[in-house]
Amino acid sequence: LTSQKGLDLVLATLPGLLRRGGQLALQGSGDPLLEAAFVAAAKAHPGAVGVRIGYDEAFAHRLIAGADAILVPSRFEPCGLTQLYGLRYATVPIVRRVGGLADTVVDATNDSLRADSATGFVFDAATPTALDAALQRAFDIYAQPDRWQKLMLRGMAQDNSWDGAATRYMALYRAL
Numbered sequence: 001l002t003s004q005k006g007l008d009l010v011l012a013t014l015p016g017l018l019r020r021g022g023q024l025a026l027q028g029s030g031d032p033l034l035e036a037a038f039v040a041a042a043k044a045h046p047g048a049v050g051v052r053i054g055y056d057e058a059f060a061h062r063l064i065a066g067a068d069a070i071l072v073p074s075r076f077e078p079c080g081l082t083q084l085y086g087l088r089y090a091t092v093p094i095v096r097r098v099g100g101l102a103d104t105v106v107d108a109t110n111d112s113l114r115a116d117s118a119t120g121f122v123f124d125a126a127t128p129t130a131l132d133a134a135l136q137r138a139f140d141i142y143a144q145p146d147r148w149q150k151l152m153l154r155g156m157a158q159d160n161s162w163d164g165a166a167t168r169y170m171a172l173y174r175a176l
Contacts, residue, residue: 001030001038006073006096011037012128013135018048020139025063027052065089068148069138075126077101083120087155092148093120094134104160108141108151119155 001007011034014024026038026049035053042051052059064070070086072095079100083093087104095101106112107122123134141147 001026001028001034003031003034004075006071006075006126006131007031007034007038009073009126009128009131010071011041013132014041014049016132017135018045020135022135022139023048023050025050025067027055027060027063029053029055061085061089064091067091068142069094069121071131072096072101073123073126073131074098074101080104084160087119087158087160090152090156092138092151092155094131094138095120095122096126096131097122097124104158108137113141113147113150116150116154118151119158120151 007028007030010024010026017024024041029035038049038051039053042049064082064085067086069092070082072080072083072086072093074080074096075098077096077099080095083095083101083105085091086093093101093105095105097107102122105120105122106117108118108120112118121134121138123130141151
């Protein structure tokens, strides 16, 4: 739980998320101030906010797989596995357009939704306002079950294995 991972942005947007009827489940450890703030949020909103301080890999995968969406609002992220787990488990990622997050999640814009290429929601600025706008777009699509299911299925169909990358690397190597 660090500001590098954008958890301070999640805290700032939590009231809006809850007003919209959303819930937050969080597992992790790190910055003691962020830990305390999330524990306080869980106490203030029982049944809507659940927090587990610490880390358990198997539990993390179950948590991701059981969610509707996963927030990854990182300030920087060279690669990122969290959004890949979300895509594989049909848990729609909401990510900041940075590093590997930008490379692996296709924003649900009108054009990408029409083209059947959207896999999640992407926002640019590392601000609560930008994250909140992405959350609103996610809630709007979530209210349309057919469109939400398409996002889920498209994400699951993504091939993020090394097979495609290895083929491209070999083609580049041969071309050089």
